[in-house]
Amino acid sequence: MTGPGLFARPPEEIAPGAVHVPDWLGPAEQRALVESCRTWARPPAGLREVRLPGGGRMTVRQFGLGRHWFPYGYARTAVDGDGQPVKAMPPELAELGRRAVRAAYGQGAAQDPYDIALINYYDGDARMGMHKDRDERSAAPVVSLSLGDTCVFRFGNTETRTKPYTDVELHSGDLFVFGGPSRFAYHGVPRTLSGTAPPEAGLEGRLNITLRVSGL
Template identity: 50%
Template sequence: MTEPLFGVDREPTILGPGSVHVPDWLSREQQEFLLRACLDWAAVRAPRSIVLPGGGRMSVRTFSLGRHWVPYRYDDDEVVPPVPDWLVRAARNGLGAAAAVDPAVVAPNDSAGSPDSAGTPDPAGAPDSAYTPDTALVNLYGRGSTMGLHQDRDEASSAPVVSLSLGDSCTFRFGTPENRGRPYTDVRLESGDLVVFGGPSRMAFHGVPKVFDGTAPAWCREVLGAEPGRVNITLRETRPPTLGG
């Protein structure tokens, strides 16, 4: 098994070409804001348990912003809350922060272009970038929930995926685009961490083999009034780039 990157210093780490983990990217205030936003969104669009075409049921519950995701496509007949502008700006900042660590996050053909600054982990910020995610998937991990290795391949754009972690810690497993097997890297994600993958790693297999129940910061429970579990928000561009845009 690959040695997990459970370092004490929690410095930014390149998980693969074009994939970056930035620890502690969100401040406590930003995390609280996101958790409250998730409560508001879930009140409009209740999280659901996904049954896969093969009959299996995902152990996480999920809901969407922007476009409704169903395995393995987006269903525009279903109305879901929009992706707010502040969340798009946060995703752009996250992309900039990751590209400052590994420029391969933004490949030449990505619609996001090359950010000219790292930005800051501030949802109010707006670095100059064409990256405009039109969908966010919010996954809720309860006790015992996991996510098998998979590719995010339902999008018609090759733009990077920006992932934000809240609540309980987890083991995040990041592999290669070729298959679900080794080599892969395990890294512990904590509340407030950022992961971005694009460029050569845009189609890499990844998953969550373990969530460490009860490890969320105490203030997360205060915000939600309950155990938060793990909350993961992934932002994606799902439509193909506009020609000549």
């Protein structure tokens, strides 16, 4: 089943420090985030195709807030896009990151200021290969929010891109946080399930908002 079902999906620890919280964002909050992403994705320093060092291009399109990510670092301008200054990190996203960590780890969880948002757009053919989020100078947890189409999220181990890994379906509104022993685990998105977005999200395809602490 690829949408809200008859039975609640309880939070689950996928690996030590990696927590899936289903249905964390309600329909109104999802729709508001989608509309905000549409605004943030406009030029300057807007949604772009990411060019890889070997000459290829990622199938996922992306933009950043707070800082611009490029393979493999961060900049204040869209150095591999239009070269314009990156939009500021919205305070509401920084607060959302703090809320998310508390939802995953409990009220006593340590809090760091989230100062980067990387926002990825997946159409039906897009996917993300197994990789680590290791360009930050902070080991604070990564916060991942899903909007729109359901995807298969593959969460692996810290040593290799291959097994063991766990495949998790992330639906619109789901939260996934990974930190602690799993902060530098390999992860990716082998496929997106087209046409599964809830109508109230107002989105075709999938948006993934990842919130990070740069340590820069």
